[in-house]
Amino acid sequence: MAHNEIMTKPRYTRNTTRRRRKTRSKRAGWLVVACGIILCAGLLIPGRCSALSDVYHDNTACDTLSATELERVVTNPELAQEMVKYTGMTISFNPELHLPNWVAYELTAEEADGSEPRAKNFAVDPGVDGCATPADYRNTGFDRGHMAPAADMKWCPEAMRESFYMTNIAPQDHKLNSGAWSKLEDKCRQRARRDSAVIIISGPVLTDPIEMHIGASGVAVPSRFFKVVLSPYADPPVAIGFIMPNGYVEGGMQSCAVSVDEVEAITGHDFFSALPDDIETQVESQVNFNRWSRMN
Numbered sequence: 597m598a599h600n601e602i603m604t605k606p607r608y609t610r611n612t613t614r615r616r617r618k619t620r621s622k623r624a625g626w627l628v629v630a631c632g633i634i635l636c637a638g639l640l641i642p643g644r645c646s647a648l649s650d651v652y653h654d655n656t657a658c659d660t661l662s663a664t665e666l667e668r669v670v671t672n673p674e675l676a677q678e679m680v681k682y683t684g685m686t687i688s689f690n691p692e693l694h695l696p697n698w699v700a701y702e703l704t705a706e707e708a709d710g711s712e713p714r715a716k717n718f719a720v721d722p723g724v725d726g727c728a729t730p731a732d733y734r735n736t737g738f739d740r741g742h743m744a745p746a747a748d749m750k751w752c753p754e755a756m757r758e759s760f761y762m763t764n765i766a767p768q769d770h771k772l773n774s775g776a777w778s779k780l781e782d783k784c785r786q787r788a789r790r791d792s793a794v795i796i797i798s799g800p801v802l803t804d805p806i807e808m809h810i811g812a813s814g815v816a817v818p819s820r821f822f823k824v825v826l827s828p829y830a831d832p833p834v835a836i837g838f839i840m841p842n843g844y845v846e847g848g849m850q851s852c853a854v855s856v857d858e859v860e861a862i863t864g865h866d867f868f869s870a871l872p873d874d875i876e877t878q879v880e881s882q883v884n885f886n887r888w889s890r891m892n
Contacts, residue, residue, distance in 0.1 A: 659829070663702035665870040666795045666828055671697055672864030675802055680724055680763055684755030685744045687763050690802070691726025693816035695766040698799035698865060699743035708788040710750030721761040728762045732811025741768030741821075743798040745781045766800045767810055767817045769843045776845035776852065777821065780838060783849070783889065784825055790891055791827035795868070798823040801839065803864055818842055822859050824867050825888075826879065835868065835879040836888045850889070856880035 667686055671677050676692040685701035718730040718740055733740050743764050749755040758764075768777065788794045800818030808817040819842050826835040837859035838852045845852060856867055857880045868876055 661828065661870055663793070663795060666826065666868060667700040667702060667797070668870055669698055669700055669797060670866035670869060672803070674864065678724060678726075680721070682755070682758040682761075683752060684749050684758065685764065687743075688799075689724055689726070689763050690816075691724075693802065693806070694726050694728040694732070694813045695815055695818075696743055696763060696799055697802060698797055698863075699764055700795070700797040701744050701748070702793055702795055703748050703784065703788040704793040705789045705791075707748070707751040708785040710752070712750040712753055712756045714746050714750075715756050715760045718760050718762060718765065721763050724761075724763050726813075728765070728811065728813045728815045730762065732762075732813045732815050733765075733767065734811075736767070736810040737769075738767035738810060738817065739770050739773040740765045741773045741777070744796070747781065748785065748796075766821070767815060767842075768821070771844040772821070772840060772842055776840055776849045780823060780840075780849045784823075786891055787825065787827060787888075791830045793827075793829060795826040795828060796823065797867055799863075801863055803862065820862075822863055824856050824859050826856075826868055828871070833871075833875055833879050834882075834888060836883055836885065850885050853883055853885040853888075855883040858883075 669688065671688050675688075675697050676690050677697060678689045678691055680687045680689055685699050687699050688697040689695075690697050720729050721727050730740065740762075742759060743766060744759055746756060746759050749759040784794060784796055799822060800816075801820040801822055802816070802818065804819045806816045807819070809815060810817060821840050821842060822838065823840075824835065824837045827833060835856050837854045837856045838849060839854055839859060839862060840849075840852045860866060860880070868880065871879070
């Protein structure tokens with residue numbers, strides 16, 4: 597498959613415009629009724645994981661943007677890329693390095709409290725060229741590290757199953773995967789509950805020299821990973837970035853907090869370009885871990 601070709605797959609998608617939960621005007625009331633009708637109709641469609649529909653927003657600067665727009669990433673042009681759309685995430689997959697360039701998705705407050713059991717088996721996505729196999733990681737000393745964690749896909753059986761495709765996986769040292777990276781994933785779920793929804797984009801830093809490959813496929817082992825998190829419906833909107841070494845993280849996630857601008861400079865990707873320019877400039881240039889970490 598040619599690089600940068602967008603793969604269209606017969607997989608379910610969900611409406612991703614975020615709702616804010618406040619008392620509405622009469623206009624909003626009519627819209628809620630209409631959306632309820634759409635929701636009930638959607639639930640009758642076989643196989644759908646969710647039937648969330650567009651509803652009225654407060655007049656904040658980001659309310660006119662869908663999650664699909666906010667998740668959009670301009671990938672570093674030096675990287676090979678196949679775009680893959682799954683139920684709960686979009687992946688820029690690198691068929692030459694056999695791991696994702698990045699994985700993007702929205703996590704809503706409701707989805708953060710899903711109840712779908714964790715899947716048990718990793719799997720090859722047969723529709724993606726260059727997809728690694730679970731066996732590539734066996735006896736290598738590296739974990740099969742989720743970029744979009746399974747715990748963020750508990751809102752839907754299909755989303756959970758697809759999160760175990762190897763397209764969503766990269767080699768992670770266990771000290772990172774079970775340590776600071778896992779704690780950061782927990783913190784992102786807390787932010788989703790607090791801020792109504794967050795946009796999360798994660799991946800390996802592929803601008804660093806690749807010094808190790810594993811498995812028969814030759815999966816690249818990154819030396820660092822990144823994550824950027826945007827709360828577009830917070831007042832005011834806020835974003836933060838993280839760059840973590842692929843190993844033990846001295847000082848925990850706080851020591852790895854950086855601005856989104858810095859993550860862009862390191863990775864060569866461009867995040868959140870759909871935001872109005874003034875908001876994008878503000879949220880991407882600032883980093884305040886203590887404020888971001890607080891839950892009140």
